[in-house]
Amino acid sequence: MAAKTNTLSDELHEGESDARLIDLHRIFGIARRRRWWIVATVVIILVLTAVAYTMVPRRYMGTASIALDRRADQIIAGQSPNQELPTDSPTVDTAVEVLTSPSLAARVVDTLNLQREPGFGQAIDGPVLSPAAARSRAISKVQSGLAVKRTGLSYAIDTSFTWTDPKHAAAVVNALVDEYIASQRDTKVDSRTNDNKLLRERLSRLRDEVIRAETAEAQYRANTNLIDVQKDSTAVQQELSFLNTQLATAQADQAAAEARLRAARSGGGNAAADFGSPVIRGLRQQQAQLSAQRADLAGRYGPLHPDLAKLDRQYADVNNSIRDETRRTLAGLVADARVSAGRTSAIRSSLDRAQGGLQAGNRASVQLNELQRNADSARGLYQAFLDRYRQSVAGEGTDKSNASVISRAMVPGGPVFPNAAVFGAGGILASLLAAVGVVLLLELLESGFQNRRQVEARLHVPVIGTVPDLATIPGARISKRDPMAPANFLVENQGSLFSESFRSIRSALKIGRPDQVVRSLAVSSALPGEGKTTISICLARSAALAGAKVVVIDCDVRRRTFSRSVTNDTAVGLIEVLDGTAQLDKALLHDTASGAYILPQSNTKSMNYELVASQAMFSLIQSLSERFDLVLLDTPPVLPLAEARAIAAMADGVLFVTRWRKTPANASELAVDMLAREGAKIYGVALSQVNLKQQSRAGFGDEMSYYHRFKGYYAEAG
The missing domain is CATH 3.40.50.300 (P-loop containing nucleotide triphosphate hydrolases)
Incomplete structure (x- = not known):
């Protein structure tokens, strides 16, 4: 390679080239140098755009708007067996899909008889199609011209139809909106009719089930003498509680009587005084007094005093009375112990009988409860279906669509396509891009310095x-x-x-x-x-x-x-x-x-x-x-x-x-x-x-x- 004789100049030029990646002055210079190519390209593209604008068929658009109700209106509260949910965003999206469905387009075709219209069911310059083929073609044409979209985040839907004839453009979109609202209403009416029929059939079966359940319950009550399980159970439980209390008291009395008897038997006559006998206590006091008098006389007058014998006889009489009274008291204690034992045994027998009756009643109440539950369930289900049936019947004739028309389509006064402004802007943009492409191509083909x-x-x-x-x-x-x-x-x-x-x-x-x-x-x-x-x-x-x-x-x-x-x-x-x-x-x-x-x-x-x-x-x-x-x-x-x-x-x-x-x-x-x-x-x-x-x-x-x-x-x- 030749020697680099102008190194400093090269470095300066390279540095300037790196610093100015986009040289606007150079670009402007290229544009000036290629100006006639640019002008020719722009003119050609604009002329072609004008020719295309005049040759493109005109298309008209009819637009109608509907709104979906946010709440499900009901004349009678809770009247609908199938409770409707409030309208939400997915519901609106679903409505958009329904509006563009083939079934709805088919209803529009049948309503407006579009299968016979040129351009819809029949080709303008083509052969005559069969009715089925013409209808299928018209449905496809309606679907291809439809544009359905949601308005922002609202519950409004804009429906548009584009066609070469302005009257058809408005008629098709209006028919589509009407058919959508009618289909929504018809769907609700059909649904209510089917629901009423099913409810009537179900009510007939439920009525028989309720009768059978109540009959079984009544027969079981009669067979088991259970009039009111809950009430009887409560009475028996109260009786058991009373008997338990009585039994505890009787057992305590028996224990006390037996304790007194044992004390009396083990302690002799002295023990009898401990059980509170007033006679024995009085005799004991007399015995003590006589003993004190004798001791006083014996000490004062000696053992030979004549009053001592009298006192000894009195003392002996008192002792005999104490023994007699003690025997009577022991006999009374034995009788009391026997009475307490008998009372305790009688109360225990009553308690055993009450417990046996309660257990038998409980066993019978289990089956009765099952029968009651079956009867209650049958009655509740029957009542629920009966209420729903009455509400559904009361709501007949009140069903309506959840959509309403905001605005209907008017016959458009001018075409939406071709748009002169859009064509003009597109032509200008295309001409500029084409001019840039031509200039770039010329610059690429120009390989010289x-x-x-x-x-x-x-x-x-x-x-x-x-x-x-x-x-x-x-x-x-x-x-x-x-x-x-x-x-x-x-x-x-x-x-x-x-x-x-x-x-x-x-x-x-x-x-x-x-x-x-x-x-x-x-x-x-x-x-x-x-x-x-x-x-x-x-x-x-x-x-x-x-x-x-x-x-x-x-x-x-x-x-x-x-x-x-x-x-x-x-x-x-x-x-x-x-x-x-x-x-x-x-x-x-x-x-x-x-x-x-x-x-x-x-x-x-x-x-x-x-x-x-x-x-x-x-x-x-x-x-x-x-x-x-x-x-x-x-x-x-x-x-x-x-x-x-x-x-x-x-x-x-x-x-x-x-x-x-x-x-x-x-x-x-x-x-x-x-x-x-x-x-x-x-x-x-x-x-x-x-x-x-x-x-x-x-x-x-x-x-x-x-x-x-x-x-x-x-x-x-x-």
């Missing part, structure tokens, strides 16, 4: 000259058939922009200055027809007019483009000089217009391709470099011919020519790489045949982009 920034970024070689196309310079009138016309224009208009472009090349190469960069310069290009020969001639004349001694060598053995441009009658030329058959001075031609010298190709048929790339050619270039200030080598194209690369390597440097927007960038890049491999040193690139007007409109940032600002500095031909 458009400005110096692209050249330097791809080839890594600085652009040292931009040569304008003479046809785009104001006032420049030249013949396209004359190959020397550009060179003659340069001589005749040395103050023109065209001449200035070559002075820029000379300035970049420092031609005619003490620090001149090259003495021999090969002018090369990747492909034919890029303006390489014209640049060689014009650069030679420009340098010669500036006072430099210049010679141009035509190195293209095959086409001799340079030589045929200067003169077509040359007996000797480069090949004859190289093979030694002619002297150099005799082969040189003098350009009287500028003072430059030309070494052409002779008009002979000699095709010695090896000679132009030989050592003799290198020696000739060196010899001419010593005699002339500048030796220009007009080489063949680099890509197809190997001698072009060899000749370029013999020169001190190479001026690489690429045609503006024509030469593929890949071809130029490949040619530069091939020249570098041959050892050629490329000093710069010249962009040829640049269209001033397009470059100025594109605004790519080259010097030619600002031509309209500095054109006053040039004296163009008038």
Whole structure:
């Protein structure tokens, strides 16, 4: 690859390219340059849009709105056996599906007799269909034209039908709404009728079941003497509670009597006094008094006192009374113990009988309860069905649809399709998109370089000259058939922009200055027809007019483009000089217009391709470099011919020519790489045949982009 001679410039350009990913100025420039393509594309698309608008069939839309009731209205509370739920969001979505169902569309077709209408059941230009096929086709047409949607989050539904006839558009949607409301009402009426029939049948069976259950209950009560199980059970339980209390009391009394008896028997007469007998207590007191009197008399008068015997008799009588009373008390205690035991036994017997009766009643009540539950269940179910049946019968004739019409469809006054505004906006958008596509396609097909920034970024070689196309310079009138016309224009208009472009090349190469960069310069290009020969001639004349001694060598053995441009009658030329058959001075031609010298190709048929790339050619270039200030080598194209690369390597440097927007960038890049491999040193690139007007409109940032600002500095031909 060639050396990067303008590294700083490349880095600046790359940094700017990275910072400006979207170059609006460049986009605007491309649009200006392609403006006629854009205008033509826009006009064509808009015309096609207008034609399509006039040819598209008109379609009309009828729209009706219905609302779903949020509550289920009931004239009698709870009258509906199938209780309706409040309307919610899924209910609205279900209604939308019902409105678009085939069954509802079929009802509309039958109501309006659409199977016989042209466009619905019968094709306008087709064969006559059978009634079944016509009806099926009409249903499909109705469904395809329907548009049903919920209005936001409300309980309103908009139903639309689009058709070519405005009257049918309104009639179909109105019929659809009416059929929907009627179908909802009919569904409720049919449901109520079926419910009443089922309820009547069920009530007849339930009545028999209730009678059987109540009869079984009554018979069981009679057989078991259970009039009221709950009441009888409560009485028995109360009796048991009383007997238990009595038994506890009797047992306590018995225990007390037996305890007193045992105490009396174990303690003798003294123990009897402990049971509270007042007689014994009185006798005990008398005994104690008599004993005290006797002791007092015996101590005072001695044992022989006559009163002592009297006291002893009284004491003996008291003791006998105590014994008698004690026997009577023991007999009473025994009798009391026997009575208490008998009472306890009697109470226990009554308690046992009551408990046995309660157990038997409980066993009987279990079965009775089962019979009561069956009877109660049968009565409850029968009563529930009876209530529902009465409510359902009372609600007959009150059923209505849960939907109501908000607005009916009116016959539309204008079509909804095509819409002029929509078509216009769509046409404008389509035309703009098409224009953008055309511009993008043209830009993609245009593979050449458009400005110096692209050249330097791809080839890594600085652009040292931009040569304008003479046809785009104001006032420049030249013949396209004359190959020397550009060179003659340069001589005749040395103050023109065209001449200035070559002075820029000379300035970049420092031609005619003490620090001149090259003495021999090969002018090369990747492909034919890029303006390489014209640049060689014009650069030679420009340098010669500036006072430099210049010679141009035509190195293209095959086409001799340079030589045929200067003169077509040359007996000797480069090949004859190289093979030694002619002297150099005799082969040189003098350009009287500028003072430059030309070494052409002779008009002979000699095709010695090896000679132009030989050592003799290198020696000739060196010899001419010593005699002339500048030796220009007009080489063949680099890509197809190997001698072009060899000749370029013999020169001190190479001026690489690429045609503006024509030469593929890949071809130029490949040619530069091939020249570098041959050892050629490329000093710069010249962009040829640049269209001033397009470059100025594109605004790519080259010097030619600002031509309209500095054109006053040039004296163009008038």
